[in-house]
Amino acid sequence: MNIYPQWLIASWQRCSLQSAPTPWQPPHQARGQTLQSMLQRKRDLVVTGEMALEDLYEYMEGRRCALLLTDESGCLLARVGHGEILAALGELGLLQGAFLSEGRLGSNAINLAGYLGTPLTLRGKEHFKEALHGWVGSAAPVFNPQGRLVAMLALYCPLEEAQPGDLALAVAAGRELANQLQMEGLMQESQRHLSELYALLEGMDDGVLAWDHQAKIRYLNRLAAERLGLDPARVLGQPLALYLRLPRRLELAIESDEPLSHVDLTLECEGRLLPVLLSLKRVPTPLGAHFIALLHPAERLEALWLRRQPPPILVADSQSMTRVLRLARQAAHGNGPVLLRGEPGSGKGALAAYLHQEGSQADGPLVTVDCQAIPATHLEQLLMGCGEEGLERPGKIEEAHGGTLLLEQIEHLTQPLQGALLHWLKSGRLQRFDSPRVLLPKCRLIATSTADLEEWVEQGGFGRQLLFALQGFELWLPPLRERIADLPRLIAQQLEQQGDPRRLSARARERLLAHPWPGNLTELHAVIEHARLRAEGESIEPEHLPSTLRHTRVETVEPPSLMTLAEQERRALLEAAALCQGRVQQMAERLGISRTTLWRRLKALDIDMSHYRDHSASPKRSAAS
Structure with missing residues (x-):
């Protein structure tokens, strides 16, 4: 009757095809740079495994045995145990870096435990090689949470000193090592996520200030520190109230656990009043709520202020301005470039704001650049952005993404900038100054000019193709x-x-x-x-x-x-109002209509008589009119 298990017989058969029971041949061993590189790659396993072996051997109180740790390939990474036993195993070649393969060492507990994926013990003559007949090895495989083999842990001792609980001890130690490796992995994963989070927070356009349930400052990113004028090393862990006095609106939001989004507030920081655009996020924890305040950039505050303003009221009682306003309403519904032309001070900026706030870009920013007021040497980087390493910053075209870019006095753009602007208008592609990176900002372009652009084109000062691109919708302000x-x-x-x-x-x-x-x-x-x-x-x-x-x-x-009948009627009413200083009775007599008809026409045409009355007259005289 065969008393040996089938897996052991199969191992002997494999060994007999590769070697003989004698003589003994030491295992192959990694040395020098190869070994150091391997130990570095397996650093977490080596450090955690050595600690586990040392703790276990301390519990064994100097027993004559050795505890061995290998990686999944059977490479010996660490040895802990009695000095005489370690020396005896060393004479067999079982040193750090040795590969305990079946082909070289014959049947052995470490190789078979990894091969079969189960704990086992080999005693004396169960080893294929005669040199191991005086030894007992108990080994257990170590798996990660995904079920992948990552290590083997073994206990070796002389045959006459083996104990019945050695295999159970190896299994328990293997499980403990697996738990420690899992915890170490989770900590490293958590640390990695935390590092990524900190990198993300430091790279945000918003300042970030976080405090815990005890109102102690827990985090302050670079932008928040600069905005508030605080040193993170000094304030972290300190009560928030030592440095910041919160407005009542923010205190009420904290007390009621109410989130805030883009609220215009004023913070008092060490005696300084700081207007901020702030969002407040609540983070529940078992100990109580933590809070994160986002301090949005000043440009976003300006954009939000602009979005909250009603469209500018454009006065259009004259025929010429009525026509401009009618065309402006049509232009507001488009997305293409608009060119506003007219004398200096004729209201091009107000009309541009009207086009922005009445159009589909109203929720985005309105970014204005005066091309004449900025030196040509600075205008390129300001408009296109800078991609030089260490000096990266977005340009005005990028800042206008989702909104409107207003270029005032566009005739003062340099020739290179005219070419770059035309390329962006045609392709939608933009490259920062000194950068190969291609960006795709989407915004509407409104340009203004007081110059005779056609003459500039003839003189070579302005690009003909750029003028054509801008004239998709052209408005002349009278x-x-x-x-x-x-x-x-x-x-x-x-x-x-x-x-x-x-x-x-x-x-x-x-x-x-x-x-x-x-x-x-x-x-x-x-x-x-x-x-x-x-x-x-x-x-x-x-x-x-x-x-x-x-x-x-x-x-x-x-x-x-030429005027339409409606325009002629409006013009006649306005002239009569100015001539009669808003006196309705005199206006009716001059126009040859009744007061009732006059009032009805004034109301229909939205003409306010208070603009025309002489307010310097006495109340009695005014009443007499």
Whole structure:
């Protein structure tokens, strides 16, 4: 009857085909740089395994045995045990770096435990090689959580000193090693994720400030530290209240566990008031809620402020401006480039803001670049961005992604920038300065110009193809002298924006209507501000106006042009209102219609008579009209 298990007989058969029971041949061994490289690759297993072997042998109180650790291939990585036993195994070649293969050592516990994937013991003559007949080896395989073999752990001792519990001891030690390796792996994975998280937080465009359930600061990224003027090494672990005084809105959100998103607040940091755009996130934990505050960039605060503003009110009582506004409404629904042209101060910036806020890009930023105000040497990097290592920063085109890019005075772009802009308009592709990286920013381009661009093209100062690309939708803004009918509402609008209740007297209005306005809206705003600051009574009189308007009288008439019947009616009503200073009875008599009909037409055309009345008159006189 065969008393040996089948797996052992199969091992002897494999060994007999490769070698003989005698003589003994030491195992192959990795040495030098090869061994060091292997130990470095298996560093976690070696460190954790050696600690496990030492702890186990300390428990065995100096027993004459050796504990061996190999990797999944059978390479001996660590040995711990009695000095005499380690020396005896060393004479057989069982040293660090030795490969305990079946082909060289014959049947052995370590190789078979790994081959079969199960714990086992080989005693005396069960070993194929006679040199191992005086030894007993008990080995257990070690698996990772995915079931992959990662190591073998074995206990070797002389045959006469073997104990019944050796295999159980090896199995328990193997399981403990597997648990420690799993814990080490989880810690390393957690550390890796934490490192990735910190790298992500440090690379964010937002400042990040985190505190725990005890209101102690736990994290502060670089941008938050710079924005708040705090040193992370000094404040981490300290109470938040030592450095920051939170506004009541933020305190209430924390008390009620209410998240905040892009809220405009003012923080008090060590006596300094800091306006911020802040979002608050709550992170529940077993000990209590932690909080993360995101401090968004100032540019985003400006963009949010712009999004919250209603579209600018464009005054269009004149025929010329009515036509511009009608075309602007059409342009707002598109995505292609728009070219706004007109004299300086004619309102191109306000019209650009109107196009942005009325269009599909309204939720994105409106990024403005004055091409004339920025030196040409800086304009390229400002507009296109910089890709130089260590100096990477996005350009204005990237910042406008999802919104609108407004290029004022586009005729002052350099030739290289004109080419880059044309390439972006055609292909949608953009490259930062000194970078091969291709970006795909998507935003709408609005350009303004006061120059004769066609003449610039002929002189070689502006690209013909770029002009063609910009003229997909072209709007000409009339100068103020050609839209005199808009003056009363423009003046009233400015006074209202300043919160000034005063109005123009009839004589002051007459002077303003007669002025040619070479400076257009810019001049008008300056004149009204000048008069508003000088006036002390309830109305603005001619003596409050700048000297150029007090002593000069210029008659101006809008150029004749064909008008629709509705435009003619509106024009007649506006002229009558200006002439009669808003007196409805006089207007009705001049126009030859009843007061009821006049009021109905004024309401239908949204004409406000308060802009035309002489507010310097006494209440009694005004009532008599």
